[in-house]
Amino acid sequence: MNDKCNAPIGIFDSGxxxxxxxxxxxxxxxxxxxxxxxxxxxxPYGSKSKNTILxxxxxxxxxxxxxxxKAIVVACxxxxxxxLEDIKKEIDLPIIGVIKPGARVACQTTRNGKIGVxxxxxxxxxxxxxxxxxxxxPDYQVLGKACPLFVPLVEEGWQxxxxxxTVAARYLEELIKQEIDTLILGCTHYPLLRSTIQNIxxxxxxxxxxAYETALELKSLLNKxxxxxQNRATEHQQQRFYVSDLAENFQKVAxxxxxxEVDMTNQINIEEY
Amino acid sequence: MNDKCNAPIGIFDSGxxxxxxxxxxxxxxxxxxxxxxxxxxxxPYGSKSKNTILxxxxxxxxxxxxxxxKAIVVACxxxxxxxLEDIKKEIDLPIIGVIKPGARVACQTTRNGKIGVxxxxxxxxxxxxxxxxxxxxPDYQVLGKACPLFVPLVEEGWQxxxxxxTVAARYLEELIKQEIDTLILGCTHYPLLRSTIQNIxxxxxxxxxxAYETALELKSLLNKxxxxxQNRATEHQQQRFYVSDLAENFQKVAxxxxxxEVDMTNQINIEEY
Numbered sequence: 350m351n352d353k354c355n356a357p358i359g360i361f362d363s364g365x366x367x368x369x370x371x372x373x374x375x376x377x378x379x380x381x382x383x384x385x386x387x388x389x390x391x392x393p394y395g396s397k398s399k400n401t402i403l404x405x406x407x408x409x410x411x412x413x414x415x416x417x418x419k420a421i422v423v424a425c426x427x428x429x430x431x432x433l434e435d436i437k438k439e440i441d442l443p444i445i446g447v448i449k450p451g452a453r454v455a456c457q458t459t460r461n462g463k464i465g466v467x468x469x470x471x472x473x474x475x476x477x478x479x480x481x482x483x484x485x486x487p488d489y490q491v492l493g494k495a496c497p498l499f500v501p502l503v504e505e506g507w508q509x510x511x512x513x514x515t516v517a518a519r520y521l522e523e524l525i526k527q528e529i530d531t532l533i534l535g536c537t538h539y540p541l542l543r544s545t546i547q548n549i550x551x552x553x554x555x556x557x558x559x560a561y562e563t564a565l566e567l568k569s570l571l572n573k574x575x576x577x578x579q580n581r582a583t584e585h586q587q588q589r590f591y592v593s594d595l596a597e598n599f600q601k602v603a604x605x606x607x608x609x610e611v612d613m614t615n616q617i618n619i620e621e622y
Numbered sequence: 623m624n625d626k627c628n629a630p631i632g633i634f635d636s637g638x639x640x641x642x643x644x645x646x647x648x649x650x651x652x653x654x655x656x657x658x659x660x661x662x663x664x665x666p667y668g669s670k671s672k673n674t675i676l677x678x679x680x681x682x683x684x685x686x687x688x689x690x691x692k693a694i695v696v697a698c699x700x701x702x703x704x705x706l707e708d709i710k711k712e713i714d715l716p717i718i719g720v721i722k723p724g725a726r727v728a729c730q731t732t733r734n735g736k737i738g739v740x741x742x743x744x745x746x747x748x749x750x751x752x753x754x755x756x757x758x759x760p761d762y763q764v765l766g767k768a769c770p771l772f773v774p775l776v777e778e779g780w781q782x783x784x785x786x787x788t789v790a791a792r793y794l795e796e797l798i799k800q801e802i803d804t805l806i807l808g809c810t811h812y813p814l815l816r817s818t819i820q821n822i823x824x825x826x827x828x829x830x831x832x833a834y835e836t837a838l839e840l841k842s843l844l845n846k847x848x849x850x851x852q853n854r855a856t857e858h859q860q861q862r863f864y865v866s867d868l869a870e871n872f873q874k875v876a877x878x879x880x881x882x883e884v885d886m887t888n889q890i891n892i893e894e895y
Contacts, residue, residue, distance in 0.1 A: 390674045391664050401663045401867045501774045512792075515785055594674045620893055 354578050357382035357587065358567070359418030361409045364392035365599060366500070366537030367424030368606040370447060373564035374422065375586060375608060378571070380578045382587040384416045388619060390593035393500060394427040395469025395536070402471070406432035410440060411622040412591070419576050422567055423447065426468055426535050426559070430475035443570050450566040451533050451559030452481035458555050459531040462489045465524040465554075467546075468535030470495040478535060492527050496520045500538045509545055517542065518549050525550060533557045541606075590614040627851050630655035630860065631840070632691030634682045637665035638872060639773070639810030640697030641879040643720060646837035647695065648859060648881060651844070653851045655860040657689045661892060663866035666773060667700040668742025668809070675744070679705035683713060684895040685864070692849050695840055696720065699741055699808050699832070703748040716843050723839040724806050724832025725754035731828050732804040735762045738797040738827075740819075741808030743768040751808060765800050769793045773811045782818055790815065791822050798823060806830045814879075863887040 358378075360371050364387050371385050386409055388394075394402050406428045413421055420443040423429045423436075429446025437444055455464045466478040472495075479491040499520075502513045524532065532554050534540055540558050547556055571577045588611070592599045596614040603611045631651075633644050637660050644658050659682055661667075667675050679701045686694055693716040696702045696709075702719025710717055728737045739751040745768075752764040772793075775786045797805065805827050807813055813831045820829055844850045861884070865872045869887040876884045 390670060392669075396665075396868075396871075397663060398868050497778055498771070498774050501771050505770055512785060512788055515788075519785075595669075595671050598669075 353419045354576055354580065356417050356419035357384045357589070359384050359386070359413035359416060359421040360424045361386040361388070361406075361413065361421070361428070362425040362537060363388050363394040363427065365389075365602045365606070368603055369537050369540045370422060370424035370560040370563055372607055373560045374567060375588075377564040378568055379586060381571075382578070384413060384418055384589045385591065386412060387590070387592045387599055389595055389599055390619065393469070394425060395471045395497070395500070397427075397471060399431040402428055402431040403435055405619075406436060407439075408619050408622040410436055412617065412619060414440070414442075415622075416589070418442070420444065420567070420570060420574075422563060424537060424560075424563070426472045426537065430472045430477040443574055443576070445563065445566055445570060447537065447559040447563045448477055448535075449481055450562035451535065451557055452478055453485065454562045455531050455533050455557045456482055456485045456489065458557060459489065461528065461530045462486070463527060463529045463531075464489055464491050465527075465529035465532040466491060466493045466535045467496050467499075467520065467524075467532065467539060468493065469500075470497055472535055478533060492524055492529055494520055494524055496536075496539075499536065499542060503538045503541050508542055513542070513545055514549065517545055521546070521549055525554070529554060531555050531557060533559065535559065591617050593617065593619040626692045627849055627853065629690050629692035630657045630862070632657050632659070632686035632689060632694040633697045634659040634661070634679075634686065634694070634701070635698040635810060636661050636667040636700065638662075638875045638879070641876055642810050642813045643695060643697035643833040643836055645880055646833045647840060648861075650837040651841055652859060654844075655851070657686060657691055657862045658864065659685060660863070660865045660872055662868055662872055663892065666742070667698060668744045668770070668773070670700075670744060672704040675701055675704040676708055678892075679709060680712075681892050681895040683709055685890065685892060687713070687715075688895075689862070691715070693717065693840070693843060693847075695836060697810060697833075697836070699745045699810065703745045703750040716847055716849070718836065718839055718843060720810065720832040720836045721750055721808075722754055723835035724808065724830055725751055726758065727835045728804050728806050728830045729755055729758045729762065731830060732762065734801065734803045735759070736800060736802045736804075737762055737764050738800075738802035738805040739764060739766045739808045740769050740772075740793065740797075740805065740812060741766065742773075743770055745808055751806060765797055765802055767793055767797055769809075769812075772809065772815060776811045776814050781815055786815070786818055787822065790818055794819070794822050798827070802827060804828050804830060806832065808832065864890050866890065866892040
């Protein structure tokens with residue numbers, strides 16, 4: 350075991366959505382410490398260009414490196430789609446995104462080879478889910494649908510509201526008609542709409558939550574590099590939260606999503622990195 | 623007349639919303655040239671903090687100064703609420719926002735002294751409409767309501783959709799019950815929902831569009847400083863558009879909002895200013 354094992358995992362997202370990934374990592378890797386960064390000053394990424402998302406991701410990676418993380422999880426579908434491949438070549442740390450794990454499990458789940466993906470406009474536009482899924486099986490059909498109202502509806506707290514049900518039914522209509530049997534929740538906010546979406550698509554369609562699959566992939570990755578924290582200095586998992594704006598608002602949402610209370614959220618100037 | 627008269631007007635917003643203000647300026651000041659900046663890489667401002675909005679606004683002002691503008695219009699309610707007063711002290715150019723003109727006309731319009739304001743969370747949180755209105759008449763009641771779904775609904779193109787009507791009815795219910803007789807559309811996207819909103823509130827409630835009032839205020843301001851462009855070098859109004867991301871998407875929306883076609887939109891790195 351080397352010194353690095355005690356170092357934290359770095360996780361980042363454009364805002365609060367990646368907390369659904371942090372939550373799964375906390376549950377499934379209880380020995381690991383975390384440093385989370387949410388880019389709340391520049392959220393959302395889902396309507397922005399590749400170059401902008403890449404620039405923002407590089408700044409965040411530089412910040413996480415100052416926190417001496419041992420591995421990085423890109424807990425944002427849009428950044429995973431546009432920035433991960435470039436960043437992988439630029440840094441000397443194990444790094445994973447949320448797309449590959451979700452795509453792999455969808456391939457294992459489908460019986461009829463028709464997989465739906467719901468995500469932000471930028472993620473759908475990137476075609477990356479299709480690319481990964483067809484990399485595993487070129488015969489699989491991948492049907493994407495951008496759902497730009499889902500994030501603001503979740504942020505309004507209307508997860509089970511009739512308005513959200515109407516909007517979701519409209520967004521999902523075409524995918525259901527095309528007879529998908531597997532649906533990837535391709536944006537980190539969407540697991541918060543899980544039961545609403547499941548009610549609309551029915552039990553015949555299996556929902557894939559990339560957040561959970563990403564936590565399992567991180568576990569394998571730490572094993573592979575022999576980076577597990579087996580020798581905890583403190584009894585409890587340590588978590589540090591950083592944002593680029595409105596720390597207080599972030600903390601409120603974090604406390605509603607995470608299994609344990611967030612003590613403090615720090616604000617930093619991300620443009621300096 | 624001095625040399626400055628031929629210089630363009632600088633207009634900025636967090637994204638495309640300010641185009642409703644640019645549209646009114648084009649219509650009402652047809653002799654003036656325009657430079658418009660939309661901060662599409664960091665949109666929206668409505669959920670961000672004062673410090674962040676002030677920092678972004680300062681960068682944009684510095685950019686507009688490199689374009690030798692003769693006056694600046696802050697065509698964004700959130701930036702007008704949080705940044706205008708500070709910026710006014712820092713620059714040596716006539717500068718106006720969209721809030722004061724809207725507030726003034728609302729005061730002239732109301733008969734029962736009950737004025738509603740719909741806007742982003744940040745604008746409502748700032749309390750600035752109340753401040754301006756009560757500055758004119760301390761007896762007026764100002765009732766604010768944040769409508770965070772309106773911008774994404776407009777951007778989805780669902781201006782007259784049953785979903786938008788349901789959401790709008792819910793947002794406006796309380797204001798109608800409180801018997802407002804005047805309603806300020808306190809976000810530059812909202813004039814695009816004008817007929818939907820008017821149908822819900824009924825003809826008894828007068829809608830105030832600050833975009834139009836701002837164009838008239840700009841006209842007075844140019845007169846006051848003797849800055850009118852009375853000696854046009856070219857026949858047509860010149861307009862230049864700059865954004866911080868996705869110029870092509872911006873241009874599509876601009877062409878749907880503005881009276882004349884946008885030839886080209888330029889992308890710049892706003893963080894460098």
